[in-house]
Amino acid sequence: xxxxxxVKERGEYVRSEDGSLVSASKMLERFLFPSSxxxxxxxxxxxxxxxxxxxxxxLMNDVNVLLLDEPTNDLDIQTLQILEDxxxxxxxxxxxxxxxxxxxxxxxxxxxxxxxxxVIKDSVGGYSDYVAYRxxxxxxxxxxxxxxKAKADTWKKTTATKLKMSYNEMKEFENIESDIEKLEAxxxxxxxxxxxxxxxxxxxxxxxxxxxRQEAALEEKMARWEYLSELDEKIKNQ
Numbered sequence: 001x002x003x004x005x006x007v008k009e010r011g012e013y014v015r016s017e018d019g020s021l022v023s024a025s026k027m028l029e030r031f032l033f034p035s036s037x038x039x040x041x042x043x044x045x046x047x048x049x050x051x052x053x054x055x056x057x058x059l060m061n062d063v064n065v066l067l068l069d070e071p072t073n074d075l076d077i078q079t080l081q082i083l084e085d086x087x088x089x090x091x092x093x094x095x096x097x098x099x100x101x102x103x104x105x106x107x108x109x110x111x112x113x114x115x116x117x118x119v120i121k122d123s124v125g126g127y128s129d130y131v132a133y134r135x136x137x138x139x140x141x142x143x144x145x146x147x148x149k150a151k152a153d154t155w156k157k158t159t160a161t162k163l164k165m166s167y168n169e170m171k172e173f174e175n176i177e178s179d180i181e182k183l184e185a186x187x188x189x190x191x192x193x194x195x196x197x198x199x200x201x202x203x204x205x206x207x208x209x210x211x212x213r214q215e216a217a218l219e220e221k222m223a224r225w226e227y228l229s230e231l232d233e234k235i236k237n238q
Contacts, residue, residue, distance in 0.1 A: 003045070003053060004028065004038040011060035017089045024060065031056045031082055048199050052079045059086065068096040072103050073205065076198035100208075101127040163235050165228075173228045176221060183218040190214065 007028060013021040022030075028038050031052055045053065051074065066087065072080060084106045087094050098104055104111065105126040113121050113130060123130040165173065190211045197203040 001042055002039050003033055003042060006042060006053065007056060007060055010057050011062055014060055014062050015091070017091045027056060027060065030086075032078070046199075048076045048079065051075060052082070055079065055083065064092045066090065066092070066094040066096075068094065068098070070098055071096065072098060072100040072208075073201070077195060078198065163231065163238055165231060165235065169228060169231070172224065173232060176225050176228065180218065180221050180225060183214055183221060187211065187214050187218065 004024065007024045011024065013023055014027060016022050025035070025038060029035070033049075033053070042050065042053065055075070071083060075083065080103070084103070087107045094107060096104070096107060105128050108126050109124070111123045111125070111127065111130055113123055115121060123133060190207055194204060194207045194211070197207060
């Protein structure tokens with residue numbers, strides 16, 4: 001079977017966001033199958049091209065709801081970008097399960113977050129909005145503790161107790177900017193490797209897992225840098 005016949009078998013047209021009809025040929029072009037490829041036998045396509053064609057075949061059924069289960073695990077980066085663009089203009093609800101925070105930021109306007117121990121919370125916006133909300137909530141919960149800490153700091157000042165860094169904190173502060181630069185460079189390298197290994201799903205999974213570990217380490221280092229910088233400023237000003 002040829003590429004165009006496979007798509008037309010599922011639908012000659014699909015309805016766009018504005019209600020107009022888009023032909024199978026135009027949809028193929030949108031999914032990176034130019035007219036020169038549309039009469040190619042499917043057997044001659046690469047693995048990534050076959051997955052892209054299968055995805056288009058599903059969408060050509062003129063679906064009105066999309067259910068996506070970890071789509072970033074099965075699609076190469078190029079196909080994923082096409083899917084994200086399609087979802088952005090899709091005239092219907094999209095329900096996706098994903099651990100990929102960047103994908104969720106691109107497509108979602110509401111999250112159901114599984115926080116563990118049977119707790120599910122809904123959050124308006126994408127993943128970054130949820131993280132910002134969690135940080136704000138944590139600040140509000142920490143306010144009483146911060147107030148108590150402020151009182152303790154006032155008491156320390158009145159008793160002439162001077163702030164100072166421990167030896168380990170001084171060594172950490174000396175090296176922390178270099179550590180952050182190394183982590184950021186490592187993340188850039190991982191993203192380059194992910195682009196190169198876009199069709200190697202086993203390797204891509206390993207790289208995504210390593211990327212999450214590196215991001216967590218970077219977030220922790222940034223928090224330590226902020227704390228130590230504030231402490232250094234207080235020591236200089238006391």
